[in-house]
Amino acid sequence: MHAHPDDESINNGATMARYAAEGARVTLVTCTLGERGEVIPPQLRHLTGSALGEHRRHELAAAMAELGVEDFRLLGGAGRYGDSGMMGLPDNDDPGSFWQADVDEAAALLAEVVLEVRPQVLVTYDEDGGYGHPDHIQAHRVAMRAVELAEDAGWRIPKVYVNRAPRSVVGAAFVRLREELPGLPFDKSAVVTDVPGVVDDGRITAEIDGGPRCAAAKAAAMRAHATQVEVAPGERYFALSNELAQPLFPTEYYELVRGEPVGKRENDLFAGTDDATEVA
Ligand SMILES: CC(=O)N[C@H]1[C@@H](O[C@@H]2[C@H](O)[C@H](O)[C@@H](O)[C@H](O)[C@H]2O)O[C@H](CO)[C@@H](O)[C@@H]1O
Numbered sequence: 001m002h003a004h005p006d007d008e009s010i011n012n013g014a015t016m017a018r019y020a021a022e023g024a025r026v027t028l029v030t031c032t033l034g035e036r037g038e039v040i041p042p043q044l045r046h047l048t049g050s051a052l053g054e055h056r057r058h059e060l061a062a063a064m065a066e067l068g069v070e071d072f073r074l075l076g077g078a079g080r081y082g083d084s085g086m087m088g089l090p091d092n093d094d095p096g097s098f099w100q101a102d103v104d105e106a107a108a109l110l111a112e113v114v115l116e117v118r119p120q121v122l123v124t125y126d127e128d129g130g131y132g133h134p135d136h137i138q139a140h141r142v143a144m145r146a147v148e149l150a151e152d153a154g155w156r157i158p159k160v161y162v163n164r165a166p167r168s169v170v171g172a173a174f175v176r177l178r179e180e181l182p183g184l185p186f187d188k189s190a191v192v193t194d195v196p197g198v199v200d201d202g203r204i205t206a207e208i209d210g211g212p213r214c215a216a217a218k219a220a221a222m223r224a225h226a227t228q229v230e231v232a233p234g235e236r237y238f239a240l241s242n243e244l245a246q247p248l249f250p251t252e253y254y255e256l257v258r259g260e261p262v263g264k265r266e267n268d269l270f271a272g273t274d275d276a277t278e279v280a
């Protein structure tokens, strides 16, 4: 469950590629088309509004092809919910924005997908949306409400995770980034607090390492979102339209927020989900 095209590849690209390759059913639900995003490539900067949204829809399809994900949907259909812009902007007050959406109504749309797909695992953002973007915060709220609605309607999702990044790993990655920055196509570096979902290592309950193949698929999927993401040669760093270099993590991390943990730190999000989840 993600807010904009590109979030899925940035946060979960390796995880999605791994499970798609293993034959699991991976369903992506994206809440907006990201039509208020800034555009990186000069030759694409003519794209704004609905034209940008439509272009990012094609970027999303290209990214899903790189990950091997076939089931990807827009919440309520294309254009149902608008990109709300960064927190604090007048865009947030647009009545058609996702930030202004009725949470129960949006959650009912997601619950329909849950009752169709009957997932064992749902992944979303934490309550701050990872970094405070209104669409990310709303995606968390809608996802968690949809979990409740689906259970009321007979399907309990055994495990719900939020995207995380362990502080020790992020800190070490930025030390390397500062050393390597002169060799990168970026002039400036982000900082640890720019990375969404950073928490102390002890809160991480799962880490997913899909190996070099999934890491490469993640980088290719991120590159497919060319209006939003620039991946450096070597695929260890990227930047968004703020032009701040940040690490590209081939291993992805999660915190279990609903369900039973299996062991100290899982390496499979589906661990322990074999038992039936029909709710009488
Ligand atoms: C990763 C993500 O959530 N991107 C959003 C975000 O984009 C940021 C925004 O344009 C900001 O002004 C830039 O400085 C930053 O680099 C961008 O990542 O917000 C956009 C508008 O809501 C959204 O379209 C984009 O997907």
Ligand SMILES: [Zn+2]
Pocket: 003, 004, 007, 133, 136
């Ligand atoms: Zn986003």
